[in-house]
Amino acid sequence: MADTLERSEVLVPPTAGPAEHVVGDVLRRAARLGPADPLVRTVTPHEEHAWTAAELLADAGRVAAGLLARHEPGARIATCLVNGPEAVLLQFGVALAGMVLVPVNPRSRPPELEHALRLSGASAIHAAEDAAGNPAADVAAGLAPGLPSLTEVHRCAGDWRALLSDPVAELPTVDPESLAQIQFTSGTTGRAKGVLITHAGMVATAHAFRERIGLPDGGVWINPMPLFHTAGNVLGVMGALWQRCEHVVVAFEPGRVLALVAERRATLLSAAPTLLDLLMARPEIGDTDLSSLQVVFTGGQTVLPGFAARVESTFGAPLVTTFGMTETCGSALLPAPTDPDEVRRTTVGRPLAGTDVRVAAPDGTPAVPGEQGELWVRGARLTRGYHQDPVATAAAIDQEGWLHTGDLAVMDTTGACRIVGRLKDVIKTGGENVSPEEVEEAVSGHPSVARAAVVGAPSERWGELVVAFVVPVPGAEIDTAELEQRCRDRLSPFKVPRAWRVVDELPMTASTKIQRAELRRMAASDPALSPTPAS
Structure with missing residues (x-):
């Protein structure tokens, strides 16, 4: 990329990229390279469990075997789970089985869950018996008679070993361009849309995200971001796999998260701005040892410079804020932790590898640097579109492959973008x-x-x-x-x-x-x- 831009567009040439192409490949890589230390640790109020990469690969293979005994590759398997061992094992087990994960918010109300199950055509659902007071499994069981495709409702109450079956000799070959997940947008208006996410998109996004974060292999990543969203299960689960660090998956509770940062000597903490605000409001934060942190990662909404400065002062580590959507596997632009304060605190950084970005003038041409326009993105990580909704797909992605995000942005002459609003929010x-x-x-x-x-x-x-x-x-x-x-x-x-x-x-x-x-x-x-x- 040139040092200065004459137009607000950054086109990133394709690179060879990683040799791994599907979700299972990245887990196999981690198991092959080691080390023998824990790779994934899940922390719940009832149990703490840790897997090495090899142990996780073996257990995920046993989950895949159980799924393949009852469903064909390509089947839609829904989850309605809080962060915990079942969510991690099913993410990998479904991927190894060549099936499609449909992660749904465990606090979904019955109409929302029914919509997700019906639109996705889910054959099975694994649902929490108690998701922060919501009886998700009971809700799913009550909906099942009206959903012809849904043949199984599995109740999850922390008994993750019940997911394991006898291993099979060989798992199916998975096409990188095949669907890995159907994730539902949170949606501020109308019904949620099912975003189609491929294996290749997940692998590429997590790899590029990890490279931009820039931490060396190892360390400890505390992740309270929900695994039913891309920030949790693409950037978190897959990004930590690439880094081969200890990935601590925990449902958000401020006191528990702060304790884990200190106890596990965390090097990276990922949390939405709202969660960071709650953490900073805790009275014990001043007595919590946060000295091990090297990066705090956030995203999902605009972060004001004053808030960013307060986070950095409180946690003693640089804050990086991504721009991403479910449609981009969670991240498309990101500052580096080593970028100057002005870049980290006022922008969402520059495009990740494999991502083209344009700030478009009203006629669709690249705006000049400093001029406001709609942010467009394009690249391998982009969604295929919205499940069974060609009209919405065509409205969002044009014939040249540009996703029109609906966000207003300003790009500087170095390619860093600042989000200034939403088209519909103006x-x-x-x-x-x-x-x-x-x-x-x-x-x-x-x-x-x-x-x-x-x-x-x-x-x-x-x-x-x-x-x-x-x-x-x-x-x-x-x-x-x-x-x-x-x-x-x-x-x-x-x-x-x-x-x-x-x-x-x-x-x-x-x-x-x-x-x-x-x-x-x-x-x-x-x-x-x-x-x-x-x-």
Whole structure:
């Protein structure tokens, strides 16, 4: 790549890439290379178990044998599990058997789970009996009579050894371009879409992600990111395989995660911004030994510079924030931990190997550096599209293979991208466009504000008015007049919120993204919101 760009586009030439092409290959590589130390450790309230790479390969093969005794290669096998040994074994067992994993959020309500099972055509589901109070197995059993393709409901209560069968002599050959998973987008509007993910996409993304993180082989990776999303099961499970480090899989509970960082001498911690915020709020964090950490990884939502600086100060390690979607196997751009503070704290970095990136002007051509446009990505890790939804696929991926992300970005002359908003989230008021993230950054910088989200409320006169939802820091009181003056001091008048709403929490998706559609609905329908006249 040139040192400076004249247009906001980075085309990464294809490389030879790794010799491993399917999920099972990466596990076989780890088993072949060793070492004999634990590769994967699962920590639950009931049990802690660790596998070496060779042990995990053997047990995953036995899971595959059990699946092949009842299903043909290509069958859809759903999981509805919290982080734990069953989720890890089934991810690898399904892959070795040449079947398709359908990981579903274990807190899904019955209509959401039914939609995922019906659309994917799942033949079996392995569901938790108790997923943080949600009886997922009971829900699945109740849905089964109405789902002709679903012939098996397996109840999981920590008895992961029940998944193991006698090994088979030979497992099927798996095509790298075959489906590995159907993952469902969290979706802020409408029903979730089934994203088609290939073995080749998972392998390439995890490899490129691990290379950009830059840590040497070994170390300890603490991963509370849910394994039903790409951040957990592609970047985490597969990325740690490439690094051949001890990968500690744990369901998120702040005290437990902090204890594990100290006890296991973690070198990498991955957690969504919301989870990092919860960790930093723990009273014991000041007494927790975090000195072993070399990288903190996050993603899933825009991270403001002030928040990034607070994370780095608290954890004593550089924070790297990826831009990724389920449609890109979880990551497409990422800063390196060695990048300057300005790059790490204000951008999502540069394209990973094998990823083309364009910031597109309204006519589809590359914008000039510094000019805002829609972020497009293309490459081997891209989804094939949406399961049984050619209309949505065609709307998202154009004929040249570019995925139109719907995110607004600015690329600098080195190829680093800063996310500045969403096309559909842009507020149009009085003929001007307002980026919610820009207003949120101004509001969130106040010491009384823990989190803020900004949306547009319908206005006959102005088209939309800017409305701010604010979550106070525990024990603090919000002075909206003070916040308004802070915004006036930092923003053009048309960007200043005209109404303020103090709330205990913001509505979030399963992947910890703010549900702006729900906030827009609240702003439009709640009579308590009385916008002040625009000036």
